[in-house]
Amino acid sequence: MRTLIDVDPGEIRARVAHYVDDGWRLAHLVGRDLEFATELIYVFLRHHDGRHECRVRLSGPSPSIPSIAELSFSGGRLERLVRDQLGVEFLQHPEPRALLRHGHWPKDVFPLRAGPLRLEVSDDAEPYPFLTVPGPGVYEIPVGPVHAGLIEPGHFRFSVVGETILHMSARLWFVHRGLERLAAGRSTEEVLRLAEVVSGDSAVAHSLAYLLALEDATGVTVSPEVTARRQGLLELERVTHHVADLGALANDVGYSVAHARAMRLVESLQRLAQEITGHRLLRGALSVGGAQWNYEPPASLFPSLSGEVSSLAEWILRHPVVRDRFELTAMLSHEDAARVGVLGPVARASGLKTDARVEHPLGLEMPLRTQETGDVRARFDQRVKEALDSLDVLSRLVAGERPQARGSDGAATGEGLGVVEGWRGAVVHRVALHEGRVSRWAPIDPSFFNWPALAVSLADTIVPDFPLVNKSFNLSYAGNDL
């Protein structure tokens, strides 16, 4: 049940303060240019499927509203995002510099404002404001955005003494595709294709969040059978990527034999995905009110996969050097994780009890597991536990267990919200429809919330450990930058 209330711009701080104190999380800030006004929707989420939205309408050519950055760290970053997209001014923002916007964008162009978009780009005129750490012996290591391996682009600037990292600034936003603008005015099926490529490795999580938002907007109720299939595909995606991460973590400490073993397991999971949906990365599997499931795997398959995952994890951790590299490396404390507003397995590895599968249930009930230490080892262990839970749910689904019928309350309001726990964390999509077409589609990936935590966890970590730490977070660059 989603509640939407209209709020006066002057009241927004008090409102947000009230929600934050009450245990709500500011999960999204969606801006929209309505031509006659600029609309902002503050989306709050809480356990027991709590969904509240505050709608603010700002008029005039240069809209502005008080900033809520001091109440919510991630809220402050969402505001910077909306500022770069729409030109809304957030008054008294403590860090009013650009987030999404690169120096070579024309100053007066805002991609989500209505009307034609001027796409001339110039040279990067403004240097990026990296924090300079003064002091004797402090030097900087710039890395990227193009790396020695074939990975996504991101620039990291380390301020280092010897090998110890004093400060790291990450400059992302090199892969802006303009997805949100691309979606405006398109059919719901076309936007589904866009949702699958928000982050190519989370095709199910993003397309499902989009479909849930769409079904919420149009009042479609989904059968338990389809919900079961959707949960199965979501958990299959999770287990595939978690196992791949286990291997990748081993590979980043040079234990490439373990990586090869993990990749063999990933390959068999991707072949299973191919059998079930016709696509190794599960694209095209979901549709409005439906989900593909072309192949019924034998019931014995998932317990045997669980056995392989546990023995792989045990085998990796049996290596004393691997344990030495994982343990106490890049600890993200519970307090820091909560302050930054981290999501997904990274948050749970630091002991935060947050999981959209529990807070906004979909399908069969799932356990909520956490770790204590918040180091690379905890993030490894968390992935092992979650992969095993996912395989367990898959085997229950294949055995015929079905969730209760769920769905929207049947009211077609033309606007909807979808929340899904993807393998990186909570994926939230908000959809607004106009005459059967998508007028505003606003997805947000957990990577957006988690990136700042990477820099926090690096305090006192050494430079050669950074790739391992980065892998233990495994955040999306594309999902972060729509």
Next chain:
Amino acid sequence: MNLVSALVQAILVAFGGLLLVGYLAKIRARAEGRRGAPVTQPLREVLKWWGRESVRSPEASVLSAIAPTLLLALSLVSAALVPLVRVPTSSGYSLDLVSVALLWITGSLLLALFAMDAGTAFGGMGASRALTLAALAEPALLVALGGLAVVAGSSDLSRVVVGELRHPAWVISPSHLLIAVALLVVVVTETGRMPVDNPSTHLELTMIHEAMVLETGGQDYALVSLAEATRLGFLFSLVTTVLFPWGVAQGGGLVALTGGLLTLVVKVGVVATVVGLFEVASAKIRLFRVPELLAGGVVSASLGVLVAVVSR
């Protein structure tokens, strides 16, 4: 005869070094269940880069132009002047143990200067790490080689080898084994192998040796790669020879030389297989733990020398 065999040996070590790099990569590939590139792949790559133009940083000095050639020359000289295939018949064609260590560290220093010359963060980072480790590995190398010299009563490598051939009991004595452990630690560290450095990584921030040559391309890179392969081949064969001297030819005949060469190939092959399997089974240790490994090498070498001197 001595001159010709020294030259032939240098060339053999250079090409053998390339094949050794390919062989170590092959062991890793097989262990991971891959077919892997052919053993000759490093040779093909050197030839490929030789056909490409060198691109140098505009910040670079004349050092960047000459260092690759100089580095190759240094490693070829070291490879020519150690008794690997045969013990030279007259003095002057075999190096002193101290000279071996000096030539080696000169090469390391030259590579570090070359790395910093391009003026990028990675060259400096790699050079700083490599020299830190070299400063800890060199004592282990010197103590270990010194121990061998003390026992042989001479620092001339030929005499060390001849002495070992005459006293097989010494080769399998505990002190010799302790020295062997120290030398293997040095080999793994100085040639940038696992668990100290991961030659196959793409993660630039973790690199030691690869970071130093990250800015190098074309013919420069061909020369540096060949020089590095020669250094690897040299250190592997030198350590193999002083640890297991059997089969080194003492005469000058063709049969003796062929025998010496074949036994060298087999011996180095066995040592490389052991190192390769060890690499596969190991994970890269934390950079700050490498000094502990090297300290272990120094201790092992010192103990070996101590035991050898006391029990004489």
